[in-house]
Amino acid sequence: MTERLLVARLSALGDVVFAVPAVAALRAQFPQAQIDWLVEDRFEGLVRSLPLIDEVLVFPRKQWQNSGIGKPGGLGGGLRAMWGHLRTLRNLPRYDAALDFQGNLKSSLQLQQVDARLRIGFDRGVSKEGASKRYHLRVPDPGRVPRAQRDFELVRCFLREQGIEASAAPPTVAPWPLEASAVREILAAIEADTPEFVLLHHGFTPYGRDKEWPIEHWGALCKQLRQAGKRPRLLWTPAERARAEQILIAAEGSATLAPATPSLDHLMALLDQAQLLIGTDSGPLHLAALRGNPVLALYGPTDPVRFAPPGPRAHTLRAIDGDEEPPPRDRSQRAASMDALLPERVAERALTLLPA
Missing domain, CATH: 3.40.50.2000 (Glycogen Phosphorylase B;)
Known part of the structure; x- marks a missing residue:
């Protein structure tokens, strides 16, 4: 039984948007599951606004980027923020699966800190910087398709691994309430x-x-x-x-x-x-x-x-x-x-x- 899922799409705004229909498909298939999202602090507000998501795990990019010798907080401030973030990831309860929509060194290394039965991402050609080496299940490049469809292929592959046949296209996302x-x-x-x-x-x-x-x-x-x-x-x-x-x-x-x-x-x-x-x-x-x-x-x-x-x-x-x-x-x-x-x-x- 699938009870806990983690998705990672850190940035940028458009790419976070492209991943939402795929995550909506996960929510439709597993309405009672805990679905968490790992995202950069710049786009935390968007992900928090989504009713699809239970918990938002925030990568402290701004603190890390703004740290360094001669900068406010110094190098130590950024290191402390990053260490605290990685410690949070390591201490999370086990996930049934972690899906990496980002597919680069930054996202795959963070997901590697998480206790997950299954880590899923795209194979080489879509994923970059050796990220595919860190996945248990690698999804082939679907070719020249819309990004929203490409991200959905990651979900379809996970569902097939669970013995579930998904639709051919991601769902349409209804507008969600705003502040x-x-x-x-x-x-x-x-x-x-x-x-x-x-x-x-x-x-x-x-x-x-x-x-x-x-x-x-x-x-x-x-x-x-x-x-x-x-x-x-x-x-x-x-x-x-x-x-x-x-x-x-x-x-x-x-x-x-x-x-x-x-x-x-x-x-x-x-x-x-x-x-x-x-x-x-x-x-x-x-x-x-x-x-x-x-x-x-x-x-x-x-x-x-x-x-x-x-x-x-x-x-x-x-x-x-x-x-x-x-x-x-x-x-x-x-x-x-x-x-x-x-x-x-x-x-x-x-x-x-x-x-x-």
Whole structure:
């Protein structure tokens, strides 16, 4: 009888989102089991909000990253936090199975500290840095399939090992309740300004600079949406505020900033209110899609098949024609394909997804 399960997906936001349907399948199959999730502190809030999960085990990445000689807390602070975390993992009651959706050195070493009857992960080719050597059960690479489907294959393999035949596709995840105060604050901010709006997510990470869509393209898209009677609003974080303001200048008064989102619950509450979210292949877009919200995802250097948004109202627009897999990425600079994805194409597609 399966009573205790541990899943590991540490980061990043989009990848944590992709794993949720697979974990939902585990919960549907084992409604009475304890299901715990190992995740980085940056995404603890999202995992804690999921009713699927019983306990969240937090990898203290920020403390470790911010430790060192000359830094607040020093090297000792980070070492103490890491040692305490590993001690917590070692002292946990035994799990029937631990499933590693991350598949790298960081996740597999942490799961190795856990007492688990069965450790499951992807074989080489999907897993990296020798992680597959630490698994009892290795799942073959399922090929060019959506990430949510790939993660579900890990669950299917575990279920087959238990003598259970699973469905061919992961379940659709219903929107889950959010922190009431975050919802109230977002609704108050929206109702005081523009209750109906199109949300634009222009951000990108240093690791994904190739997915950047040009500022002038965002500005032109805002103007075209506004001319069609829509109200574009820019999603932003403190780190993205300067770029958002540059887009506002390019938009020439046709867009405004969205309300601040100080927590993931605030972000999800805002995503739930948008008529449509337009953005590149990114965590917030995939989170909106997972919650069943309409999204239009813009793809250039990343594969719209492998990184398809996980939701029934998700739509994609690719910079290049055809369905072949993109070439290897150069993450250090904006991809030429993103320059080639013109705002006129995006506006035309977006307007087909919006109410007249």
